[in-house]
Amino acid sequence: MITCGIDIGSVTAKGVIMDENNLLATTIQFTGYNAGTAGETVLQKLLGQAGLKREQIVALIATGYGRNSVDFADKTLSEIICHGAGAHFAIPTARTVIDIGGQDSKVILLSDAGQVLNFVMNDKCAAGTGRFLEVMARALETDLDGFGQLSLKGSTPAAISSTCTVFAESEVISLVAKGESRENIIAGIHRSIAARTVAMANRVGLIPDIVMTGGVSRNIGVIQALEKLLNLPVTVPENAQLTGAIGAALLAQRAPNVA
Amino acid sequence: MNPTEIIEQFRIAVRDPFGTARTIREGQNRPVVGYTCTYFPEEIVLAAGAHPFRLFGKSTVMLKTDAHIQAYGCSLARAVFEDALSGELDFLDVMAFPHSCDTMQRLSDIWRLNIKNTVHLDLLFPVHLKSEAAQDYMEAVLERFRKGMEQVFQVDISKDAMQNAISLMNRIRASLTALYKLRAAHSASISGSDLSHVVQGAMILDRLEVADKLEALVSALKGTHTPTRTAPAKRVLLSGSVCLHPDIHTIIEEQGGAVAWDDLCTGSRYFDVQVPEDLPPIPAIAKRFLNRAICPAKHGGTTRRGGDLLKLISTHRIDGVIFLFLKFCDPHGFDYPDLKTALETAGIPTLFLEVETGKPVDGPTRTRVETFLQILNQREAAL
Numbered sequence: 001m002i003t004c005g006i007d008i009g010s011v012t013a014k015g016v017i018m019d020e021n022n023l024l025a026t027t028i029q030f031t032g033y034n035a036g037t038a039g040e041t042v043l044q045k046l047l048g049q050a051g052l053k054r055e056q057i058v059a060l061i062a063t064g065y066g067r068n069s070v071d072f073a074d075k076t077l078s079e080i081i082c083h084g085a086g087a088h089f090a091i092p093t094a095r096t097v098i099d100i101g102g103q104d105s106k107v108i109l110l111s112d113a114g115q116v117l118n119f120v121m122n123d124k125c126a127a128g129t130g131r132f133l134e135v136m137a138r139a140l141e142t143d144l145d146g147f148g149q150l151s152l153k154g155s156t157p158a159a160i161s162s163t164c165t166v167f168a169e170s171e172v173i174s175l176v177a178k179g180e181s182r183e184n185i186i187a188g189i190h191r192s193i194a195a196r197t198v199a200m201a202n203r204v205g206l207i208p209d210i211v212m213t214g215g216v217s218r219n220i221g222v223i224q225a226l227e228k229l230l231n232l233p234v235t236v237p238e239n240a241q242l243t244g245a246i247g248a249a250l251l252a253q254r255a256p257n258v259a
Numbered sequence: 260m261n262p263t264e265i266i267e268q269f270r271i272a273v274r275d276p277f278g279t280a281r282t283i284r285e286g287q288n289r290p291v292v293g294y295t296c297t298y299f300p301e302e303i304v305l306a307a308g309a310h311p312f313r314l315f316g317k318s319t320v321m322l323k324t325d326a327h328i329q330a331y332g333c334s335l336a337r338a339v340f341e342d343a344l345s346g347e348l349d350f351l352d353v354m355a356f357p358h359s360c361d362t363m364q365r366l367s368d369i370w371r372l373n374i375k376n377t378v379h380l381d382l383l384f385p386v387h388l389k390s391e392a393a394q395d396y397m398e399a400v401l402e403r404f405r406k407g408m409e410q411v412f413q414v415d416i417s418k419d420a421m422q423n424a425i426s427l428m429n430r431i432r433a434s435l436t437a438l439y440k441l442r443a444a445h446s447a448s449i450s451g452s453d454l455s456h457v458v459q460g461a462m463i464l465d466r467l468e469v470a471d472k473l474e475a476l477v478s479a480l481k482g483t484h485t486p487t488r489t490a491p492a493k494r495v496l497l498s499g500s501v502c503l504h505p506d507i508h509t510i511i512e513e514q515g516g517a518v519a520w521d522d523l524c525t526g527s528r529y530f531d532v533q534v535p536e537d538l539p540p541i542p543a544i545a546k547r548f549l550n551r552a553i554c555p556a557k558h559g560g561t562t563r564r565g566g567d568l569l570k571l572i573s574t575h576r577i578d579g580v581i582f583l584f585l586k587f588c589d590p591h592g593f594d595y596p597d598l599k600t601a602l603e604t605a606g607i608p609t610l611f612l613e614v615e616t617g618k619p620v621d622g623p624t625r626t627r628v629e630t631f632l633q634i635l636n637q638r639e640a641a642l
Binding site: 081104116117118 | 638
């Protein structure tokens with residue numbers, strides 16, 4: 001059965017076409033201001049890549065914060081359900097999924113069978129999310145791609161006490177003024193994100209194996225900071241950023257009343 | 260009148276509570292007594308010829324309150340006080356504060372010092388409802404309030420007037436209970452949003468009108484009900500203080516669920532348990548307050564609220580509980596961990612949802628509610 005999953009995040013729109021467990025096409029692009037248009041573009045790119053026509057897609061599920069703007073979807077599901085399914089598919093032993101995206105972060109608890117048992121989301125602010133990292137990168141005049149590697153060179157992570165993005169930016173600027181190295185500041189930023197995520201995870205309980213998904217999973221500095229605080233390995237699946245879209249496509253293969 | 264027309268009258272009252280109260284005051288020449296909590300003896304106000312009027316806080320932008328109440332005070336107390344400071348509540352003849360939580364108690368003090376054009380009364384009820392003195396204590400507070408009403412309005416409140424008011428409020432409680440039972444049995448009979456508006460409106464509109472309308476609504480819904488759902492809905496219970504977000508009902512219903520019952524002070528805690536009509540009025544009202552569903556600002560034993568919730572879950576075959584937490588509400592915040600543990604031990608999934616009055620349901624809140632319902636759906640599929 002050929003299915004499609006489209007995950008419209010706050011920063012990026014992701015999509016996959018799957019035939020059972022095989023990925024036929026994948027795409028990632030910026031969402032922009034119009035989530036509906038982004039969804040349409042993602043679908044066209046996927047169809048072109050896979051050489052398929054729309055009518056060959058048996059079922060299409062939209063997920064992510066912009067899911068309700070994808071008016072051509074057969075069904076919408078929350079990104080928590082889809083990330084759970086996607087993470088279980090990628091790593092069947094996964095019991096805890098840490099998903100940090102552009103504007104929110106979530107910890108999802110899975111059963112052995114990959115069913116979502118419980119979850120917790122961050123509060124209504126950008127603290128500890130991809131947006132937080134973007135703001136910090138701007139303050140430190142660097143780009144996000146180099147952020148993770150730079151932090152690994154930090155010998156002593158700087159103390160970042162604020163969890164609020166705006167206050168943390170002020171704190172970073174103060175550290176720069178004091179002459180703290182950029183590497184240590186970035187390592188401190190990653191530690192503060194990790195601390196916030198672990199505190200959130202403790203609200204639902206945390207069971208290994210731990211898997212990380214979402215855009216921030218591309219940042220090796222955050223992964224290592226998490227592993228250090230948890231004293232447990234954190235695995236990042238091969239297509240971590242596509243986890244929600246893959247989950248949506250997999251769930252689309254089930255009977256419509258399952259999820 | 261058909262159900263939609265009746266429900267619309269309650270919706271209008273919720274949309275324009277102050278206009279509704281002004282109409283009652285001017286049209287019926289009846290003084291209006293504002294109050295903030297369901298531990299309030301509306302019967303005594305009615306017996307005094309006045310109109311009891313529940314305040315839910317309409318203001319969404321706080322221009323004056325910040326000078327009096329800290330930003331981390333609950334949004335309900337802050338909105339109610341902003342309404343008062345901005346002159347929206349000038350029609351109130353009396354403002355009564357039942358001692359519920361510390362925030363409301365402090366709001367009472369701030370109100371007394373700053374709002375000069377209404378008579379201010381406190382009802383300092385007992386907190387420990389299981390103590391031997393609770394009934395006497397409760398009666399003494401109610402008697403004091405009765406005398407306060409007589410003094411303020413220069414009336415003698417007769418026993419007959421009290422009995423009539425009790426009968427009237429019992430009619431309202433009976434109809435609201437019937438409506439809840441109707442919805443619990445057939446979720447399609449009335450939407451959760453409509454029912455939420457009906458309960459709120461019942462605390463705003465003229466009570467005689469409410470009693471008549473509710474009886475008509477129950478009768479009309481019983482007569483017209485035709486089951487429309489093919490699959491049984493996931494049955495959710497809402498627990499918390501106020502729910503002024505009917506959108507939450509809609510999101511739940513969009514996901515194939517339904518709020519089958521609630522434990523809210525804008526819901527079942529308003530009408531739970533009748534006032535016994537075979538007892539003298541004051542002891543009878545006191546008895547109801549001791550026996551009705553307890554709120555976390557009162558103490559009835561360390562396991563009473565958890566026990567009550569589990570009973571509601573069993574009676575109404577609840578699949579999951581959403582704790583609707585009004586941000587900065589200490590009493591509910593302190594109760595939550597124990598309630599969550601009690602429910603999880605019993606295998607009942609829960610969701611903690613933080614809300615504020617005056618702020619719409621946003622995207623992340625929608626995601627939380629949708630996910631919770633999808634988890635309930637997956638659970639069923641896995642069984």
